[in-house]
Amino acid sequence: MLTLNVADFIYNNYVQALTIISTTNIFLANFHASNAALEPNFEDDLKDEHQVLQCLARKKEESSIEIDYVKALNEYDKAHTLDLRVNYSTRESGDIRRCHSHAINKHDQKLEVVINYEHQMALDLRWGPDHPERIKAQSCITNRLFHKAVDDVERLIIMCLLELTKLQMSGLGKA
Template identity: 25%
Template sequence: MKYPLAIMAYLYDTYEGEMGIGYDIMCAFIKTLLRSSLGRKTVGIRLRGVVPAFHGHAHNRECQLGWHPMYVEGAGLEDFEECERTFCLSNNLASCTRLASPFHRQQQIDEHFHFHDFDKHAASGNFIFQNYRQSVEKVALNSVKLRAIEEQLHTTAADYEQDLKDERNHLEGLKHEPPEVARTVEYMELLGKHEVASGASIKAAQEFNRLDHLIVLEGIQKKEIAAIRTRYRTTYTRLLLVDEELSRYEVEHGHAVRWTRDLPQYKEAVTLMSQRRYRLALDKLERLTVQRLLELTKLSMSGVGESWSQPLI
């Protein structure tokens, strides 16, 4: 965080008043910023952080509601991705500086960004005008559609703001599982640990009971004998510890009878655990898929993957 903090310090010294900053991980960086020596200045100038539109879609929904430009008042049509476009244009330097000397490479890079700054400054007037024209057109066009929707659904602007607040509160409540679900998951995990420990202890006990047979008929040596005895002792000790932990949990949470596989409660808990693992896997898959699609879009490579509609040979 050294360089982002240094950039923020420079911006604070250069500009005054309210400030909006776009950063790929602004949702996490703001915590570091507030804990740093710049925390007081950050609060004083009323900084508004934004996660750029492109990167924001790879963040979870709760993060988008708080940091995506679409939901930030005053962001307008800005997507906060200008740095990405600047870095993309600078990639053209690779072909003409690859074989250059260090001096000429630095000279070429300096000239590139000098011209880029000059070009952006010259085009800034037209950029502002086009954005203003586009925003006016959007307001005029969408206002008509919005009025029609409001007449049909009997809604107002206050309803939309309340919907956002309700969605934020709902997602905030999903950070932690409901208490009854958390207790069921914890109990099932303890039962699973007990089952594994019990199976290992039974197997080690059977091997220990056959120790004389293994010594006489199979001729195992001192090292193998010691390993069998140690395994018998350690697995039994582990089973006692897990059983004690499970018994304590049952007493604390009022389980009069230990759940077994034939009980309805156990079968319902197994279904709950399966659905829980499925939802977690689905959330992870969705996040990775969105990230992959956005990266392909960034590289102008959308639609270049294999088509799964064709049979695989």
């Protein structure tokens, strides 16, 4: 019985191979191409791919500095806000002075980072919240955060599925 199944398997594969060969021969007979088109030109393909990769790297460098600049601007804007309550105790006053000096130092550091990016990008004016380039970069940042969140959700779902698979394989819940 086993020998008969093997023979049928071999015969069916042989018939399938002959069908593929005849179909391929018909296609090649109907395909009218010159020998130049059939011969691969690896050097030209390599040059084209090199140009595409260089263009992508240049785009990434340009967009990443803009995105980093907008991130620095956002951090700088966050460092601008301070807690302004009116009545403080003596202990709270010391804490407030310490927090205030820490906030000023943080603000200065963020400003320095923003200024460095502005020098790198040769900007004359700081991008305001309505600047089109800032809006575009903020959109890229939001897109990246969204894709990261989707990747995290996908990772968590896969982890849960793997845990469920482990539980089923361990035989739990079976009588």
